[in-house]
Amino acid sequence: MTAITLDGVATASAVKSELAARIQLLKAHGVVPGLGTLLVGDDPASRSYVAGKHRDCAEVGIESIRVDLPASATTADVRAAIKDLNAASGVTGYIVQLPLPAGHDENAMLELIDPDKDADGLHPTNLGRLVLGIEGELHSPLPCTPAGIVEMLRRYDVPIRGQHVTVIGRGLTVGRPLGLLFTRKGLDATVTLTHSRTQDLAAEVRRADIVVAAVGVPHLVKADWIKPGAAVLDVGITRVQDDDTGKGRLTGDVDPGVAGVAGHLSPNPGGVGPMTRAMLLANVVKAAEQRLHR
Ligand SMILES: Nc1nc2c(c(=O)[nH]1)N[C@@H](CN(C=O)c1ccc(C(=O)N[C@@H](CCC(=O)O)C(=O)O)cc1)CN2
DSSP states (O other), X not given: OOOXXXXXXXHHHHHHHHHHHHHHHHHHTTOOOEEEEEEESOOHHHHHHHHHHHHHHHHHTOEEEEEEEOTTOOHHHHHHHHHHHHHOTTOSEEEEOSSOOTTSOHHHHHHHSOXXXXXXXXXXXXXXXXXXXXXXXXXXXXXXXXXXXXXXXXXXXXXXXTOEEEEEOOOTTTHHXXXXXXXXXXXXXXXXXXXXXXXOHHHHHHTOSEEEEOSOOTTOBOGGGSOTTOEEEEOOEEEEEOTTTOOEEEEESBOGGGGGTOSEEEOSSSSHHHHHHHHHHHHHHHHHHHHHHO
């Protein structure tokens, strides 16, 4: 068996086309969505993710506003930049790119974001709405990677209801909110959230119909951990040195042998990452539509 590829590039492209039409409609009603980004420091991966967000905005017709602070920025500088983004009228939503350089309290900075402008769904108010929102429509923004994972599974008709999901990794942007999303009424999955202290990780993965690996440990998830036919989403990404070429390359958390056992597999790169970017745009568009109907 070779797994069906969950193609994040193609799926994100379909989502972006749909969003572009909604953006045209918003503009026809005089609402111009604008995404702000705040990047602190010079981490190359963060720099490239932020650049990608601005490219995506240009592609679909969202204005974008970029604020970059040097690695030497103090917490007071970051606070001031957040305050300015909260006040900026052209910024309908914005993100603080994570991780922040060492020495900054990320949670404290996220709390300073105006929840109505929180394009990432990571402000405690919006995370709290996800906790409270067991059922019904959620009007608050969802964290982008969890939303992208669910959107991709839906578009590939991978069953979620009643399925057992094992999530590897308890980080803020993926693992913790993903469990809340999958267990909402309507999705109705059963979720096991595992982490570095989980006693028998292989056993937790073996009983899963859907596996989400988001830890950043290259090829951690082995083929003999996977229930035949399971859907596997490879989220964690690590830059490793290629021994043959001596060059850096990206590798995911899932061993390539998993493709021979899984029913669906998201590649990495090219899987969940592009969906994360598309869902950020979706949050910006949704917030702008809510503004129009307020
Ligand atoms: N404020 C936030 N910070 C971070 C988030 C987030 O959702 N909000 N998630 C990640 C980084 N991230 C977006 O910010 C992100 C990561 C990866 C990709 C992506 O498309 N990856 C490509 C590979 C790209 C590469 O060459 O490195 C892929 O998977 O194909 C997009 C966005 C942490 N921080």
